[in-house]
Amino acid sequence: MQTGIIGLPQVGKTTLFRILTKTHVEGKAGAQGTHVGVAKVPEPRLLELAKLYNPKKITYATVQYVDVGGMQKDRAKDAAVLAPLREVDTIAHVLRVFDDPSVPHTAGSIDPLRDATNLELELIFADHDQITRRLERLEKDLKKKKDPVLENEKTLLERCKLHLEAEKPLRELEMTPEEKKSVSGYLFLSQRPMLFVLNLGDEEAAEMDTAVERHKLSALVGRPNTAVIAVCGRLEAELAEMKEEEAAEMLASYGLKEPGLNRLIRATYDLMGLISFFTAGEPEVRAWTIRKGSTAAKAAGEIHSDIEKGFIRAEVVRWNDLLEFGSVAAAKEKAKVRLEGRDYIVQEGDVILFRHSG
Ligand SMILES: Nc1nc2c(ncn2[C@@H]2O[C@H](COP(=O)(O)OP(=O)(O)OP(=O)(O)O)[C@@H](O)[C@H]2O)c(=O)[nH]1
Ligand SMILES: [Mg+2]
Numbered sequence: 001m002q003t004g005i006i007g008l009p010q011v012g013k014t015t016l017f018r019i020l021t022k023t024h025v026e027g028k029a030g031a032q033g034t035h036v037g038v039a040k041v042p043e044p045r046l047l048e049l050a051k052l053y054n055p056k057k058i059t060y061a062t063v064q065y066v067d068v069g070g071m072q073k074d075r076a077k078d079a080a081v082l083a084p085l086r087e088v089d090t091i092a093h094v095l096r097v098f099d100d101p102s103v104p105h106t107a108g109s110i111d112p113l114r115d116a117t118n119l120e121l122e123l124i125f126a127d128h129d130q131i132t133r134r135l136e137r138l139e140k141d142l143k144k145k146k147d148p149v150l151e152n153e154k155t156l157l158e159r160c161k162l163h164l165e166a167e168k169p170l171r172e173l174e175m176t177p178e179e180k181k182s183v184s185g186y187l188f189l190s191q192r193p194m195l196f197v198l199n200l201g202d203e204e205a206a207e208m209d210t211a212v213e214r215h216k217l218s219a220l221v222g223r224p225n226t227a228v229i230a231v232c233g234r235l236e237a238e239l240a241e242m243k244e245e246e247a248a249e250m251l252a253s254y255g256l257k258e259p260g261l262n263r264l265i266r267a268t269y270d271l272m273g274l275i276s277f278f279t280a281g282e283p284e285v286r287a288w289t290i291r292k293g294s295t296a297a298k299a300a301g302e303i304h305s306d307i308e309k310g311f312i313r314a315e316v317v318r319w320n321d322l323l324e325f326g327s328v329a330a331a332k333e334k335a336k337v338r339l340e341g342r343d344y345i346v347q348e349g350d351v352i353l354f355r356h357s358g
Pocket of ligand 2: 013014015069070
């Protein structure tokens with residue numbers, strides 16, 4: 001699961017990327033100078049579960065972040081920056097809210113709504129170009145031979161095109177699961193779930209909750225497949241350098257409970273429609289990632305394809321029941337352990353033991 005970090009030049013993308021992925025060195029640059037790194041999904045329940053098992057290993061779920069570099073005004077250059085975005089599951093758009101005369105803004109002034117709108121338009125234009133080309137091709141083919149599948153595709157693409165022409169991203173267009181599937185091959189950029197990350201100045205750290213209103217960004221809120229979150233990039237960078245206790249003290253001094261990065265990672269996780277389930281034992285207590293709505297068999301496959309193939313049943317206990325009763329055996333006595341089949345839909349926070357053959 002990958003999140004692409006985009007934004008105008010000098011908005012704090014790489015700063016955030018480095019702290020998210022704990023890469024203190026200059027990350028390994030891939031094609032077009034992109035950086036890829038892995039972030040642990042914060043999961044306090046894992047430590048609670050570990051207290052019961054005293055495991056050799058504790059393993060967090062992870063998400064990948066890709067820092068794709070700054071977007072320029074020049075469209076040709078943008079195409080190169082946009083290319084790696086086709087591979088990602090969600091996009092995090094860093095918006096510069098902090099003002100700092102020593103770091104000039106490319107547009108000369110601070111206006112996050114303008115920046116959000118302009119960059120969104122780039123994604124919309126890219127998808128529009130792609131659809132226009134595809135429709136031309138389809139029309140030619142349909143002239144030669146009638147084909148109901150292609151007809152359907154044409155109708156759907158025309159609907160997408162109209163939506164884009166209203167300057168709205170495709171993630172806001174309602175589609176049936178079948179329709180979504182039929183366009184999934186196009187990897188449309190404006191269809192990706194979007195997280196707007198407001199990068200605030202330190203002086204706003206204590207007023208994170210009201211940042212949206214203060215900066216007149218309500219237009220970004222409440223849209224489908226879109227989320228907004230505020231962080232202070234510079235403060236986060238300082239926190240990342242501190243010892244745990246010092247960091248906690250500093251957070252408390254701003255009235256904050258946890259680093260903004262935790263909220264950011266969880267927000268991308270939610271936006272991707274991901275949930276966690278756990279496996280727990282003496283060798284390892286571990287969080288796993290699956291899409292909401294996945295079956296027990298699918299979850300087993302996440303761990304190992306052999307467990308999916310040889311699936312017999314899943315023994316499922318809710319994480320809080322397990323913590324309350326202290327062991328699976330005790331939870332069983334209280335009838336809190338369920339035996340589920342391969343089609344059981346895994347719930348966020350399930351602790352699962354898979355019984356399998358082979
Ligand atoms: N004052 C202030 N400066 C910041 C903050 N975040 C980043 N900066 C500074 O802004 C400059 C750019 O930060 P980067 O993280 O490199 O920004 P970027 O978006 O990766 O920039 P490009 O890759 O060049 O597009 C650096 O000098 C940072 O120290 C912040 O929250 N407050
Ligand atoms: Mg950068």
